[in-house]
Amino acid sequence: MTTSTNGKFDRTPLIAGNWKMNMDHVQGITLLQKLVWTLEDAKHNFERVEVAVFPPFTDLRGVQTLVAGDDLPVAYGGQDLSPHDSGAYTGDISGQFLARLGCRYVLVGHSERRTIHGEDDALLSTKMAAAYRHGLVPVLCVGEGLEVRTAGTHVAHTLAQLRANLEDVTAEQAARLVIAYEPVWAIGTGEVAGPADAQEMCAAIRAELEALYDAGTAAAVRLLYGGSVKAGNAAAILRERDVDGLLVGGASLDAAEFASIVRFEHHLVTE
Ligand SMILES: O=C[C@H](O)COP(=O)(O)O
Numbered sequence: 075m076t077t078s079t080n081g082k083f084d085r086t087p088l089i090a091g092n093w094k095m096n097m098d099h100v101q102g103i104t105l106l107q108k109l110v111w112t113l114e115d116a117k118h119n120f121e122r123v124e125v126a127v128f129p130p131f132t133d134l135r136g137v138q139t140l141v142a143g144d145d146l147p148v149a150y151g152g153q154d155l156s157p158h159d160s161g162a163y164t165g166d167i168s169g170q171f172l173a174r175l176g177c178r179y180v181l182v183g184h185s186e187r188r189t190i191h192g193e194d195d196a197l198l199s200t201k202m203a204a205a206y207r208h209g210l211v212p213v214l215c216v217g218e219g220l221e222v223r224t225a226g227t228h229v230a231h232t233l234a235q236l237r238a239n240l241e242d243v244t245a246e247q248a249a250r251l252v253i254a255y256e257p258v259w260a261i262g263t264g265e266v267a268g269p270a271d272a273q274e275m276c277a278a279i280r281a282e283l284e285a286l287y288d289a290g291t292a293a294a295v296r297l298l299y300g301g302s303v304k305a306g307n308a309a310a311i312l313r314e315r316d317v318d319g320l321l322v323g324g325a326s327l328d329a330a331e332f333a334s335i336v337r338f339e340h341h342l343v344t345e
Pocket residue numbers: 092184256260261262263264300301302303321322323324325
């Protein structure tokens with residue numbers, strides 16, 4: 075039996091699709107159109123569950139044109155940004171440019187940026203500042219690798235990342251923040267942290283935000299889980315009290331699958 079959970083959420087759930095380096099600008103438009111059609115056909119309430127996509131940079135202008143032209147109720151953002159605003163930084167993309175393209179969000183510190191591109195906490199603090207400077211909402215990604223998880227120090231490790239990345243972030247800025255907990259061992263591997271694991275970390279992050287700022291700020295921040303999320307496991311993860319949304323990689327490349335994740339409330343089982 076399925077049901078809805080009207081009233082359960084303290085914060086508007088955010089279901090975000092990170093396309094990573096997939097979908098050229100033509101494919102990206104088709105995917106976004108299919109996604110919106112599917113959701114509109116299903117009468118999805120976009121105000122109740124927010125939907126965002128993170129396409130490659132080369133898709134953003136097309137996405138902007140489609141979203142603005144058809145007045146689509148979907149937010150979008152960049153997968154990364156430069157700490158600088160302009161200048162001789164070949165290959166970098168400025169937060170200023172993302173803002174001009176209508177981006178609401180930007181990913182900061184995705185594990186693939188940290189591991190493949192060696193981005194460290196000092197750099198990520200400057201990227202956080204750049205995001206805020208241009209009115210973008212950072213989706214700050216944190217999480218531990220397999221060795222840390224095996225050693226049982228995942229909470230301490232993730233909270234240390236969080237503290238380092240929020241060092242220069244004020245309470246006012248933090249209130250607009252989104253944080254994605256992504257255990258690296260669960261990304262693209264098919265391994266999913268269980269709902270209890272997601273809740274354990276999200277509760278620890280919220281407590282840390284309360285210690286760093288105050289209870290009101292901690293209550294305003296949306297905490298997402300990411301790592302091998304599919305339509306079949308999304309609802310169980312989102313039942314957890316401190317999990318406010320999902321950052322979906324592979325499954326966001328399939329419009330029907332992603333739409334089903336967005337409509338997770340229809341998969342919740344009545345207790
Ligand atoms: O940004 C998304 C995460 O890296 C999760 O990716 P995945 O759903 O393919 O495991």
